[in-house]
Amino acid sequence: MYQIGEFSKITRLTIQTLRYYDNEGILTPSYRDQQSGYRFYNDEDFARAEMIIRLKQFDFSIAELKEVLVAIDSGEELQYFLDEKREQLNFEVERKQQLIREIEAQLGDKQDERRQTSYQINELDIPAMLIASVSYQGRYDEVGKHIGQLFKAVKGKAAGPVFICLHDDSYQEAANIEICAPISRELNDSKVTTRVLAGGSAISTMHYGGYDLLQFAYKALFTYIFEHNLIAQIPSREVYHRGPGMFFKGNPNNYQTEVIILVEREGANNNE
Incomplete structure (x- = not known):
C-alpha cells in the first residue's frame, strides 16, 4: 500500500x-x-x-x-x-x-518491451558531500535548460556524476529541483551555490532506459519502503550515470539513472 x-x-x-x-x-x-x-x-x-x-x-x-x-x-x-x-x-x-x-x-x-522487468534494491549509507548546485522551480523535463549553467561553473572539476535533488514530497507541476555536482573544493562563482549536502541511510536502484519509464523505479523503491517498514525522506535523488549530452540526446535505451531515497525506520510524519 x-x-x-x-x-x-x-x-x-x-x-x-x-x-x-x-x-x-x-x-x-x-x-x-x-x-x-x-x-x-x-x-x-x-x-x-x-x-x-x-x-x-x-x-x-x-x-x-x-x-x-x-x-x-x-x-x-x-x-x-x-x-x-x-x-x-x-x-x-x-x-x-x-x-x-x-x-x-x-x-x-512497444512500451512493455522497453520496460525494465525487475529492480534490485540496495540499502546503503550515503556520506555527506560538498556540492555545487543551481536550483529552479518548474517542470521535471526542464533540467536540460538549467544544467549548462552548472557545467560552466564546475568546468570539469566534478568529483562524480551530476544528479538532481527533488525537494518536494509529492509530484508537482512546478517542482523544486536542485541540479548538483559533487566537488572536491568550494567554487568561487556567484551563479552557483556551494554547500554540504547531508547524507544518511538510503535505498537505491538503477534504472536502465529512458526517463519516460522512470516511474517504475520509484514504484519499486516505494514498494520496498512499505514492505520493510521504512519512512521516505526528502530530498530524493536521481543520479545520471549515463544520459543525454549537451547537444545530442543519444539513444535513451542506453541511459542509466540511479534513483536514491533517504529513509528512516521510525519517527516519520504522515504526509496526507
Missing part, C-alpha cells in the same frame, strides 16, 4: 489531482483509514492511474473519463473508445493533428 504522497511520486499526479479524482469517483483509493481519513493506494490503483493518464493525454474530458471507465469496468474494450475519439478529432484536423499522431503512436507503442 502507498500513502498519497508516495503514490503521487509514482504516478506523477499531484496530491491535489489525486484528491480531485477521488471526489469525482475516477480514482478512488483502495483503502481509507476510518479514523484519520488518510488515503492508501495499491497496485490496482496504479494500473488505473496509468490508464487515466493516457486517456487525459488523448484529450478525454472528466465527463468522458467517467463514462469510459464505467464501461471498461463493465467489460468493454478500451480500443473501441479510442477509435471513436480518433474519429471526433478528425473533424478538428488543423487543431488536433498532433493529438491524433500521439494516439496512433500510443496504439502501436
Whole structure:
C-alpha cells in the first residue's frame, strides 16, 4: 500500500489531482483509514492511474473519463473508445493533428518491451558531500535548460556524476529541483551555490532506459519502503550515470539513472 504522497511520486499526479479524482469517483483509493481519513493506494490503483493518464493525454474530458471507465469496468474494450475519439478529432484536423499522431503512436507503442522487468534494491549509507548546485522551480523535463549553467561553473572539476535533488514530497507541476555536482573544493562563482549536502541511510536502484519509464523505479523503491517498514525522506535523488549530452540526446535505451531515497525506520510524519 502507498500513502498519497508516495503514490503521487509514482504516478506523477499531484496530491491535489489525486484528491480531485477521488471526489469525482475516477480514482478512488483502495483503502481509507476510518479514523484519520488518510488515503492508501495499491497496485490496482496504479494500473488505473496509468490508464487515466493516457486517456487525459488523448484529450478525454472528466465527463468522458467517467463514462469510459464505467464501461471498461463493465467489460468493454478500451480500443473501441479510442477509435471513436480518433474519429471526433478528425473533424478538428488543423487543431488536433498532433493529438491524433500521439494516439496512433500510443496504439502501436512497444512500451512493455522497453520496460525494465525487475529492480534490485540496495540499502546503503550515503556520506555527506560538498556540492555545487543551481536550483529552479518548474517542470521535471526542464533540467536540460538549467544544467549548462552548472557545467560552466564546475568546468570539469566534478568529483562524480551530476544528479538532481527533488525537494518536494509529492509530484508537482512546478517542482523544486536542485541540479548538483559533487566537488572536491568550494567554487568561487556567484551563479552557483556551494554547500554540504547531508547524507544518511538510503535505498537505491538503477534504472536502465529512458526517463519516460522512470516511474517504475520509484514504484519499486516505494514498494520496498512499505514492505520493510521504512519512512521516505526528502530530498530524493536521481543520479545520471549515463544520459543525454549537451547537444545530442543519444539513444535513451542506453541511459542509466540511479534513483536514491533517504529513509528512516521510525519517527516519520504522515504526509496526507
